Amino acid sequence: MDIKLWREILYPYEMAVDELTLKFENIIKEYRKEGIYSPIELVSGRVKRIPSILEKCQKKNIEIDDISDKIEDIAGIRIICQFVEDIHKVVEIIENRTDIKVLHSKDYVTNMKPSGYRSYHMIVEYEIQTIKGPTPIKVEIQIRTLAMNFWATIEHSLQYKYRQNMPEHIRERLSGASQAIIALDTEMSSIRDEIMDSQNSFRIKSHIITEILNLIQNLYRVANKREITKIQDEFFRIYKKDDIQSLQHFLNELDVIAEGYRAQGVEEELE
Ligand code: 0O2
Secondary structure: OOHHHHHHHHHHHHHHHHHHHHHHHHHHHHHHHOOOOOOOOEEEEEEOOHHHHHHHHHHHOOOHHHHHHHOOOOEEEEEEEOOHHHHHHHHHHHHHOOOEEEEEEEEOOOOOOOOOOOOEEEEEEEEEEEOOEEEEEEEEEEEEEHHHHHHHHHHHHHHHHHOOOOOHHHHHHHHHHHHHHHHHHHHHHHOHHHHHHHHHHHHHHHHHHHHHHHHHHHHHHHOOHHHHHHHHHHHHHHHHHOOHHHHHHHHHHHHHHHHHHOOOOOOOOOO
């Protein structure tokens, strides 16, 4: 098959990956806008490279004409979570969406693979709209923690290096490392509430500071220099106190001043 034909075959998968990546990124944004902890930390997507598709065809005796039916991970989305508990929340989110149909799932988080690999896999169907009409595309969604992803990435590159002949001592060390990953995830889960609280207050604080700085910048254009200097000095004084309530109070006051000058800008997004 020539490259042009491969491009035609793979283009719908690219569309599905692009759209789903954006949709999952929007979920993160929505949570953060609401000031709520997001169970999704990072999202990435990829379309399987042609050599990897050919390799899989060979390994599994699949005809090129059958790849869209028989290879389920040509389009792949990876969702990274901070905690194991988040994986189940993400699974629930996906199951409840009306634009994604779950075909089947594999829970390698509970049932770790003999290699030590852990991840939750969902094979889903996602419909893209092409100029030829609606087209259902199979997509593999892998959901795992940051720690599981670290292990899988390293192990994957070693698999690539050694192919089928990974030395026993490396296999053993990887297996040991996978136990350490389980211990790390369990330890992190035990202080999850504390970590989530501190991350949330960091986000809220940086949002308030961004808004204050935006308002000061807007006021620069309209207010007199002496007033701006006074506002800035006051801001630095409150900033040093490192207290969210005082910062919020200062922002409210600044909002009133800015309103007087009609200097309120467009609100910044909560990052
Ligand atoms: P790549 O290069 O990541 O695309 P399938 O082969 O998908 O039809 P299988 O193997 O039963 O059937 O599916 P499984 O086990 O759900 O694996 C699918 C994908 O999960 C793999 O894709 C890997 O990305 C990942 N994976 C599975 N097992 C391991 C493992 O032991 N180590 C690592 N690092 N990743 C794993 P590909 O096509 O094998 O590879």
